[in-house]
Amino acid sequence: MDSELQEIIQSEKGAKKKASFDELLLREKKKAEGISKKFEATAELRQKKLEKAQAEFEKALSHLDEIDSDEEPDKKDKE
DSSP, X not given: OBTTTTBOOOOOOOOOOOOOHHHHXXXXXXXXXXXXXXXXXXXXXXXXXXXXXXXXXXXXXXXXXXXXXXXXXXXXHHO
């Protein structure tokens, strides 16, 4: 660091540790397992959302059936 300019003139990075082949394989295996878990979690969440949407749809249909059955006696009274 230059004391007059208060700027860094040169910096040196430490030597990068070289990983062994076994360490690299282990790291890649952990990444693959993590990706697999995320995929499974996403698929499970999608399935839950689909089930919830199906339940809401069936609920809406049952309300529609109730409304239709309530209106039918009125139609007969008007005739």
